[in-house]
Structure formats: structure tokens, C-alpha cells
Amino acid sequence: MTTADDTLRAEAGAALANPSAVGLVAVIVAATDGEPRALTVQVPGQATGRGDGLPYGPLVPEHPTLERGLRAWVERQTHQRLGYVEQLYTFGDRDRQGEDSAGLHSLSVAYLALVREMRPAGLAEASWRNWYSYLPWEDWRAGRPEALAEIERKLLAWAEEAVDPKLRRRREDRLGLTFGLCGGAWNEERVLERYELLFEAGLIPEAQGQPGEACNAEVTGQPMAFDHRRVLATAIGRLRGKIKYRPVVFELLPPTFTLFQLQRTVEALSGTELHKQNFRRLVAQQGLVEETENLTSGTTGRPARLMRFRREVLLERPAPGFRLTPSRRQS
Amino acid sequence: MTTADDTLRAEAGAALANPSAVGLVAVIVAATDGEPRALTVQVPGQATGRGDGLPYGPLVPEHPTLERGLRAWVERQTHQRLGYVEQLYTFGDRDRQGEDSAGLHSLSVAYLALVREMRPAGLAEASWRNWYSYLPWEDWRAGRPEALAEIERKLLAWAEEAVDPKLRRRREDRLGLTFGLCGGAWNEERVLERYELLFEAGLIPEAQGQPGEACNAEVTGQPMAFDHRRVLATAIGRLRGKIKYRPVVFELLPPTFTLFQLQRTVEALSGTELHKQNFRRLVAQQGLVEETENLTSGTTGRPARLMRFRREVLLERPAPGFRLTPSRRQS
DNA sequence: CGGCACAATGCTCAATTTGAGCATAAGTGA
DNA sequence: TCACTTATGCTCAAATTGAGCATTGTGCCG
Numbered sequence: 001m002t003t004a005d006d007t008l009r010a011e012a013g014a015a016l017a018n019p020s021a022v023g024l025v026a027v028i029v030a031a032t033d034g035e036p037r038a039l040t041v042q043v044p045g046q047a048t049g050r051g052d053g054l055p056y057g058p059l060v061p062e063h064p065t066l067e068r069g070l071r072a073w074v075e076r077q078t079h080q081r082l083g084y085v086e087q088l089y090t091f092g093d094r095d096r097q098g099e100d101s102a103g104l105h106s107l108s109v110a111y112l113a114l115v116r117e118m119r120p121a122g123l124a125e126a127s128w129r130n131w132y133s134y135l136p137w138e139d140w141r142a143g144r145p146e147a148l149a150e151i152e153r154k155l156l157a158w159a160e161e162a163v164d165p166k167l168r169r170r171r172e173d174r175l176g177l178t179f180g181l182c183g184g185a186w187n188e189e190r191v192l193e194r195y196e197l198l199f200e201a202g203l204i205p206e207a208q209g210q211p212g213e214a215c216n217a218e219v220t221g222q223p224m225a226f227d228h229r230r231v232l233a234t235a236i237g238r239l240r241g242k243i244k245y246r247p248v249v250f251e252l253l254p255p256t257f258t259l260f261q262l263q264r265t266v267e268a269l270s271g272t273e274l275h276k277q278n279f280r281r282l283v284a285q286q287g288l289v290e291e292t293e294n295l296t297s298g299t300t301g302r303p304a305r306l307m308r309f310r311r312e313v314l315l316e317r318p319a320p321g322f323r324l325t326p327s328r329r330q331s
Numbered sequence: 332m333t334t335a336d337d338t339l340r341a342e343a344g345a346a347l348a349n350p351s352a353v354g355l356v357a358v359i360v361a362a363t364d365g366e367p368r369a370l371t372v373q374v375p376g377q378a379t380g381r382g383d384g385l386p387y388g389p390l391v392p393e394h395p396t397l398e399r400g401l402r403a404w405v406e407r408q409t410h411q412r413l414g415y416v417e418q419l420y421t422f423g424d425r426d427r428q429g430e431d432s433a434g435l436h437s438l439s440v441a442y443l444a445l446v447r448e449m450r451p452a453g454l455a456e457a458s459w460r461n462w463y464s465y466l467p468w469e470d471w472r473a474g475r476p477e478a479l480a481e482i483e484r485k486l487l488a489w490a491e492e493a494v495d496p497k498l499r500r501r502r503e504d505r506l507g508l509t510f511g512l513c514g515g516a517w518n519e520e521r522v523l524e525r526y527e528l529l530f531e532a533g534l535i536p537e538a539q540g541q542p543g544e545a546c547n548a549e550v551t552g553q554p555m556a557f558d559h560r561r562v563l564a565t566a567i568g569r570l571r572g573k574i575k576y577r578p579v580v581f582e583l584l585p586p587t588f589t590l591f592q593l594q595r596t597v598e599a600l601s602g603t604e605l606h607k608q609n610f611r612r613l614v615a616q617q618g619l620v621e622e623t624e625n626l627t628s629g630t631t632g633r634p635a636r637l638m639r640f641r642r643e644v645l646l647e648r649p650a651p652g653f654r655l656t657p658s659r660r661q662s
Numbered sequence: 663c664g665g666c667a668c669a670a671t672g673c674t675c676a677a678t679t680t681g682a683g684c685a686t687a688a689g690t691g692a
Numbered sequence: 693t694c695a696c697t698t699a700t701g702c703t704c705a706a707a708t709t710g711a712g713c714a715t716t717g718t719g720c721c722g
Contacts (some may be wrong), residue, residue, distance in 0.1 A: 005646050018391045019350030022438065059423075060349045061436055066423040090399040090421040090440050092390075105392055108352060109438075177645070262670080278710065282670080285708095301669030302717040316506070591698080609681065611700080615677095632698030633688040 020105035022059040024070045025228070027088065027235035028080060028113045030128065031252045034264035038232060039078055043225035052129065053225035054232065056108070070111050078126040084251040086115040089234050091227060108227075112235045114251035131236060132271075134221045134229055138191055138236065139271050147219045151203070152181060158201040188270050191237035195230060204229070240270050247288055250309040256292055258304035259283060288309040288313055351436035353390040355401045356559070358419065358441065358566035359411060361449040361459065362583045365595035367458040368449065369563060370409055376555035383460065384556035385563065387439070401442050409457040415445040415582040420565050422558060426519060439558075443566045445582035462567060463602075465552045465560055469522060469567065470602050478550045482511060482534070489532040519601050522568035535560070571601050578619055581640040587623055589635035590614060619644055 036273035037265065044052035048109040055077045063069030071082050072185040132139040136147045148213065172181075178193040198204050205223050243249050249265055259280050267274055268299040283289060290310050295303040332362035359370040367451055374384035386408050393399030404415050417424045419441040449459055461468040493499040503512075509524040529535050529551065536554050554560065574580050580596055590611050598605055614620060621641050626634040 012650050018352075018389055019435065020353045020390060021349075022351045022353070022436065058349055059351060059436055063436075064425050065687085066421065066438075087416060087420060090397065092440070104350065105353065105390055105394075107397075107438075107440075109423070173674095191663055257668090273712070277673095277712080279711095298719090299669085300719060301667085302671085302719095365714080589699090592696080606681070607698095608683080608702095613680095628689090631690055631696085633690095633700085635699055 010297065018105075020107055023056055023108045024059055024066065024073055025054050025056040025108045025110045025112065025231055025256060026074050026082075026113055027054055027072055027232055028074065028078070028082070028115060029131075029235070029239065029252070030117070031114050031265045031268050032117075032128075034261075034268050035144060036131050036236075037133045038134075038235075040127060040224075051225055052134075052228075054228045058108070066109055067111070070109075074113070075085050080115060080126075082113045084115060084248065086112050086143055088112045088231070088264065092316050108231070110231045110234065112238060114248060116252065116254065121183060131232060134164060134232055135191065135195065135236070136219070137194070138188075139272060140186070140188070141267055141273050147221075148179075150216075150219045151198070153178065154203055155179065155181065155197070155201055156177070166328065188272055189237050189240045191240065192230070192233045193237075195233035196294040199230070213258040236269075243269055247309070247313065253309070256294065256306040256308050259289075259307060260304060262289070262307070286313075351437075354387055354437065354439045355390055355397065355404055356385050356387040356439050356441045356562055357401055357405050357413075357444055358385055358563055359405065359409070359413070359444045359446060360462075360566070360570065360583070362596045362599050363449050364511050365599050367462050367567075367590075367599040369462045369465075369566075370411060371458060371460050371555075372408065373456040376404045382554060382556050383465075383559075385559045385632075386457070390440070397440055398442070401440075405444070409459075411446060413444045414447060415579065417443050419443045419562070419569060420435055422562065439562070441474065441562045441565065443569060445579060447583065447585065458553050462563060465555060465563055466522065466526065466567070467520075467550070467552050468525070471517070471519070472598055472602060478552075479510075481547075482529070483510065485534055486510065486512065486528070486532055501562075519603055520568050520571045522571065523561070523564045526564035530561070567600075574600055578640070578644065584640070587637040587639050588626055590620075590638060591635060593620075593638070617644075 007093060026039075030037050030039070038214045039055060041055050043051060057069075057073035057077065059066065059069050063072065066087070067085055071085065074080060074082055090107055090109045092105065092107040094105065137145050137151055139145055153173055159168055159175060162168040162171055174193075174197055175181040178190050178197050195204070199207050203220050204281070205220075206227065206229060221229070224232065239248070243266060249262065249269070252265055253262065262275075262283065263274055263276065263279050266279075283287050289307040292306045292308050294306045296306060297303055357370075361368050361370070370386060371383045372386050374382060379474075386402035387404050388400075388408065390397065390400050394403065397418070398416055401416065405411060405413055421437060421438055421440045423438040425436065468476050468482055469478055490499055490502040490506060491500055505524075505528055506512040507516075509521050511526050526535070530538050534551050537558065537560060548554070552560070555563065570579070574597060579598070580593065583596055585594065591607075593614065594605055594607065594610050597610075619641060620638040623637045623639050625637040627637060629633055
């Protein structure tokens with residue numbers, strides 16, 4: 001038997017002998033007019049990779065850090081400057097990575113970026129898209145999305161399909177857990193799990209090798225190049241979780257804003273509606289914002305006070321954020 | 332100007348032309364006798380990489396997914412089977428990655444694993460270590476750790492050191508935010524931020540190029556090979572956050588356990604003490620556990636009821652976990 | 663100009679959820 | 693039997709939630 005010592009020595013060599021192709025992908029999010037948007041580019045090309053995609057590029061040795069590399073790529077590809085950036089996840093499944101580059105492993109390190117204003121997207125090939133056009137079942141702001149009716153039907157059929165009763169049981173459990181079927185509750189953070197489930201059930205056309213399965217974009221959403229929809233789903237889930245305990249929403253808002261704009265933005269991200277009065281009470285008592293002396297004007301209804309994010313809270317409070325208080329509309 | 336189309340085509344080639352060396356690292360956690368432990372191996376060798384380290388190995392093309400690759404490596408290197416595994420973070424700073432492999436970028440994809448029982452660690456070179464021996468300032472279970480007194484002194488000195496008043500101000504803010512100095516509060520989740528701050532302040536010997544700085548292991552903790560202490564810090568921070576909203580602690584406990592064991596485990600991970608009665612009330616009303624018909628025996632004090640984790644809650648409740656209720660001991 | 667529709671804000675109230683402790687029960691070892 | 697230790701039950705006041713009602717400014721429309 002080899003010792004750990006030998007093993008480790010051998011490994012150091014193996015790392016250099018087995019290099020991988022590493023890509024950087026960005027989910028760049030903005031929220032204007034109360035709609036959540038992601039910056040997309042047009043991916044030219046072959047089978048799996050075509051149509052809408054996320055900005056991406058390879059990691060090259062010139063980049064001192066992954067994040068710097070990402071910023072460089074995005075700014076060059078979309079002419080969009082990035083502010084807040086956080087690492088999302090590293091994807092590396094061989095069978096999900098689109099192109100199979102001759103035995104080379106190819107990884108994608110995905111990042112989430114939040115930008116304040118949305119510029120008209122430098123290049124014609126880059127444009128802002130409402131993220132719910134890719135994942136329509138995630139938008140519960142106007143009540144239960146219609147798409148869910150058909151999705152449910154197909155998912156239940158998929159569960160039935162399993163002959164092994166244990167497998168069927170497991171599928172049903174997952175349906176309950178992720179889609180709130182079979183007595184479960186809808187949890188807005190489980191975006192990725194829902195996408196993966198649909199993928200496995202063959203309802204996502206990106207799942208190559210799957211039978212065509214009349215995939216209606218109205219119902220199962222617009223496809224994306226490569227595995228980018230999965231990356232998008234990861235980003236949304238992460239962001240929905242994060243706004244609850246970190247004041248990241250403000251990265252999406254202009255320097256001054258009304259409480260209602262703030263609420264609309266939170267709702268856009270979380271895909272739910274909130275109780276207005278309680279929302280403002282929460283924000284107020286958390287001391288996240290302070291009043292300016294200005295009011296809005298020219299809008300219908302009573303003018304609202306303009307507020308400003310209190311950057312100091314980043315220092316004061318340990319982990320300020322929002323706890324969401326859904327209104328009854330939920331189910 | 333090139334079009335996005337051209338740019339993307341060029342990039343696809345660049346990815347293959349600029350491969351990277353990818354490594355997998357694991358933070359394998361267990362908690363026995365109310366102490367949090369990580370599995371470490373002895374790293375032989377040169378300057379930056381020697382001494383205690385985390386199990387690691389290169390990603391090779393045979394691995395179908397990153398996670399599978401990791402499992403394979405760990406089982407081969409430490410003879411420890413893994414249960415719960417989650418991806419932590421991908422590290423890729425060129426100047427922090429120890430060995431500079433001839434222009435190749437080298438990344439480490441880090442994973443967090445939780446294991447139930449701790450086997451005596453297959454190989455002599457692998458052993459379980461209390462994770463607070465590497466980060467002593469993180470253990471507040473017996474009140475404010477002594478090490479903090481000296482750390483504070485040095486950190487304040489470091490802040491003073493800045494000539495530019497703006498820089499000094501920024502450093503002080505960070506001290507408040509991470510270490511709770513200058514009027515801030517201690518947040519047990521900011522493990523990584525604290526480590527990084529110490530690193531920048533030159534109190535961590537792994538920061539090569541830094542002046543020796545009498546780094547007393549009693550105070551600033553035992554060093555690790557490469558950047559592994561940073562990986563460990565990341566893992567602890569993530570786990571401390573996660574136990575609050577997901578029932579992952581049970582991955583560390585035997586099939587049946589007492590409420591007090593459960594509490595001790597949570598305390599070990601979070602590094603704080605909890606209020607006993609309230610803790611049990613919380614656990615009870617969340618329905619996370621159910622009674623068995625057995626009691627403990629042979630221990631001092633009144634025997635406790637043995638409990639069992641209710642796996643069903645994974646399906647029922649949207650996101651069950653613990654909200655920690657610290658006892659007054661905190662400051 | 664008076665009335666309407668529509669937001670913004672202020673405030674109330676009951677139902678829960680926390681945070682802290684006191685009191686009792688049930689073993690072990692001397 | 694006593695002293696000690698840990699497990700459990702229960703209480704109580706303070707703080708936080710969840711739902712709504714009421715009032716106040718504004719632009720718009722006859």
C-alpha cells in the first residue's frame with residue numbers, strides 16, 4: 001500500500017498533467033420598473049449552444065484573480081461596468097457542459113453581479129431580458145402562475161411513470177418539496193431544485209438526448225444556450241435567499257428611491273407580493289434607510305418621500321436584511 | 332470594432348488554448364464529544380506547503396463530476412466515506428495559490444463534507460483536529476477567548492499604522508465589522524472576513540513575504556499548508572450560517588441522541604453558548620425531532636430521553652433549521 | 663371647482679414568538 | 693440519606709408579526 005506521502009506527491013504531478021478548460025460566466029442582474037432582468041448575449045453556433053446566453057469567456061493566465069477576469073470579460077463583451085460581484089457556483093459535470101472538448105474537463109465558474117442602472121446594453125447582441133421569460137413558473141407576484149397548471153400535470157405524469165414504487169414515492173416527495181405539490185408548500189428559494197427537476201423530467205429542451213417533448217416556451221420558458229438557464233436559476237435562488245439577510249437590493253436601486261420602489265424591487269426578485277404597511281414598518285425599524293428632504297412629483301397618487309440607503313448599517317448591524325412578509329395572495 | 336459574434340468565437344478557442352490546473356479540496360467535519368473537528372493530512376514538502384493540510388487532489392478527466400472526483404480522492408486518501416457534501420467555493424487567486432505552475436492558472440474547488448461518526452482515520456498521516464486549534468479566536472463557548480486580547484492590540488496597531496486618514500478609517504471600520512471592535516458586535520458567521528483581515532494585517536504566517544511577525548500559535552492559531560486555513564475558515568463560516576436554516580447538524584450526530592448532545596453540537600459549530608431551556612423549546616416546537624422510548628443510562632445526573640431526527644421534516648417544512656438564542660455570556 | 667381614484671402614511675390590536683428564570687424530577691456517588 | 697448533577701416543566705413580561713382601518717395629499721375628469 002502506498003503511504004499518503006507518496007499519494008500526495010503523485011497528485012501534485014497529476015494536477016499539471018491533467019489541465020482543464022475554465023470558463024467564466026456572469027449573471028448580471030438589474031431591476032428597472034419593478035421587473036427583474038438579466039443581461040444576455042446572442043450565442044451563435046451549433047446544437048446545444050445557440051440563442052440567448054449569458055456573457056462568458058475563458059479564464060486566461062493574464063487574469064490575477066477569477067473575479068478580475070470576469071469583470072474584464074464582461075466589460076469587454078457587453079460594455080457594462082460591474083459593481084457588486086459575488087461568486088455563485090462552479091459547474092463541472094462532464095455531461096452537462098455542452099461541448100465535449102476532447103477529454104479535457106471544462107468548468108464554468110459562475111458569478112452573480114448586481115448593477116444599478118441599466119444602460120442600453122452596448123452591443124446590439126447584448127440585451128436585457130426579464131428573467132421570468134426563462135423561468136415563468138417562478139413569478140408568483142400576480143398569484144399562482146398559469147404555467148404551473150400544465151407543469152404540474154406533466155410532473156405528476158412523470159412521477160406516475162416510475163414502475164418501482166420506491167422510485168415513484170421519491171419522485172412524489174421531490175415534487176412536494178420543490179413545487180409544493182402533494183401537500184408541500186412553495187418555497188421561493190428552491191429555484192434551482194425546481195429547474196433540475198423539470199430537467200430530469202424531460203420538460204427542458206436543453207436536456208439533449210431527451211425526446212422533443214412538446215416544450216412550449218409559454219409554459220416551460222424560453223431556452224438558453226448551453227447550461228445557462230441552470231446558472232440563471234442558481235443565481236435567482238441565491239439572490240432570493242440573500243436579500244433576506246443582507247441589504248443587497250440597494251445595489252439595484254438608484255441613490256434615492258421611494259419605499260414602494262424598494263418594495264417592488266424586492267418583490268421582483270423574490271417573485272412574491274408583500275404586505276405594504278408591514279414592509280415599510282420593517283424597513284423603518286431596521287434603520288436601513290433614511291429620509292431625504294425630497295418628494296416624488298408628477299406621479300399619480302400622493303407623492304412619496306424619497307429615501308436613501310444608510311450605508312452605515314453595513315457597519316452597525318451584524319446582518320441586516322429583509323424578512324419577507326407575504327400577503328395572503330400566496331396560494 | 333469586433334462584434335460580439337466574433338468575440339465569442341475567439342473565446343471558445345481561447346478556453347482550450349489556456350488550460351488550468353484544477354484541484355479539489357475537502358473540509359471534512361465531524362463533531363464528537365462536543366468538539367468540532369476537521370480531518371487533516373500531513374503535507375510533505377517545501378516552503379508554503381507543509382505541515383497540516385486538508386485532503387486534496389487534482390481533478391482528472393475520469394471524474395464525471397466534480398463532486399464524484401472529490402469523493403474518490405478523499406476515500407482513497409483518508410479511507411473516510413463521505414455522506415453529506417456541498418460545494419463551498421472556488422479559489423483561484425494567482426498570488427495565493429502556493430505553487431506558481433509556470434503560467435498555468437491553478438484553481439481549487441473546495442467542498443464541505445459532514446460525517447457522522449469519526450473513524451480512527453485510516454492512515455497515520457490523516458488525523459482529526461479540533462478546528463479551533465487553527466482559529467482559536469473563533470471559540471466563544473467559554474466566554475471571550477483570551478487570544479483576542481492580543482489580537483486586538485495588534486489589529487488596532489495595524490489600523491494606526493495607516494498614514495492616510497481615510498485608509499485608517501476604513502481599517503477601523505473593518506475591525507468593527509469583523510472583530511466587533513470600535514463599538515461593533517461579534518457576528519459568528521464572519522469567520523472568513525476575520526481570517527482575511529488577520530492575513531492582511533500580517534498576523535498569519537502563511538502570508539509569505541510578510542515579515543515574520545512573532546506569530547504565536549497560541550494566539551493566531553496553528554498554520555496550515557498552502558491556503559488551507561482560508562478554506563477552513565470559509566467552511567466554518569458557511570456551516571455556521573447554514574445550521575440556522577437547514578437541519579444539517581443531524582449529519583454529524585448518531586441516529587439517536589439527547590437534546591443536550593444536539594445542543595452541544597450546535598454550540599461547537601457556532602462557537603457560542605445557548606440558553607438550554609429555550610433551545611429545547613425551539614427544537615420541540617419546530618418538530619425537528621421525535622422521542623424514542625429509550626433513555627440514556629450510566630451518566631451522571633438525571634437520564635435524558637433519546638431522540639431521533641424526523642427525516643420527514645425535510646419534506647414538510649420549507650426550511651427548518653435553528654435560530655440561535657445566545658445566552659447572556661456573549662460579551 | 664367638486665368629486666374621484668390612487669398612493670402614501672399613521673395607527674391599532676390580537677396572536678405569536680422571544681428571552682430569562684424559577685421550580686421540580688430523577689439519576690449517581692459518598 | 694444527603695449532596696450534586698442534569699433533565700424537564702412552566703411562567704411571565706417584552707418584542708415581533710400579521711392584518712386591517714383610517715386619513716392625507718395629488719393628479720385627473722367632468
